[in-house]
């Protein structure tokens with residue numbers, strides 16, 4: 001479980017090093033596969049500030065990719081190329097996010113964008129955490145998958161282990177390597193990553209079995225879409241997606257200036273309440289969980305704006321349309 005502790009400490013340190021970037025944990029990082037990346041670090045793009053003024057949540061991709069524009073409002077059903085139920089849900093979420101505004105004409109709902117979808121993110125760095133290289137698990141397969149697909153601009157392996165030449169030989173050449181000590185926050189760059197090619201088509205490993213491996217070509221357009229989906233999820237989610245243990249021994253801990261991490265005095269580290277805490281833990285002593293507000297902390301430490309309400313000139317009264 002040291003992985004969880006390692007991951008939170010690394011997020012706190014990366015956020016302190018690059019407070020203008022966006023950091024998020026445990027995100028889908030594939031086109032059709034099931035790859036989950038431990039940490040995504042997202043460089044702000046030229047219109048990042050516009051994104052912060054839209055919703056604090058992720059925007060629905062179907063709405064972003066619909067034919068709804070900023071000019072004339074269009075009949076919502078004509079603007080989506082998907083099942084009407086999905087289209088309606090995306091349309092409503094986009095209105096609630098202040099990304100669409102709507103009007104009624106002749107008993108029909110018409111929508112338009114309140115602002116063009118901003119060019120808000122730049123490079124995306126994927127970080128795979130493997131604190132103990134002595135227990136690599138699927139590491140090689142995961143990193144090979146990331147390099148072949150090229151969804152990220154760069155991929156890095158972060159570890160607490162001493163990195164030997166033999167380790168480096170087993171890791172794809174393009175993958176950078178950081179050695180990170182979660183206790184003192186020291187991060188050593190053992191090897192710089194080689195930039196990948198997110199604008200080109202890639203090869204995605206869908207299933208790797210003993211006898212055969214299923215792969216698929218991911219087109220450049222599919223990768224653009226997958227990157228946007230990942231970036232939106234990262235924007236909505238961030239990395240403080242943990243619960244506080246209902247335990248006397250837990251408190252809101254601090255790391256690299258970030259407050260409100262789920263610290264356990266009994267284990268002397270951050271703990272994942274969902275998988276580590278409860279009656280099964282010998283140190284468990286029931287108590288109310290911390291009421292620390294992680295969203296307030298995220299707003300304090302990053303440009304993410306929790307009160308953003310979009311650009312709608314007049315917030316649509318949702319009840320009028322239900």
Ligand code: SF4
Pocket residue numbers: 245247248249250263264265266267271273276277278281282283284285
């Ligand atoms: S339940 Fe166990 S791991 Fe969780 S906070 Fe309490 S002592 Fe720590």
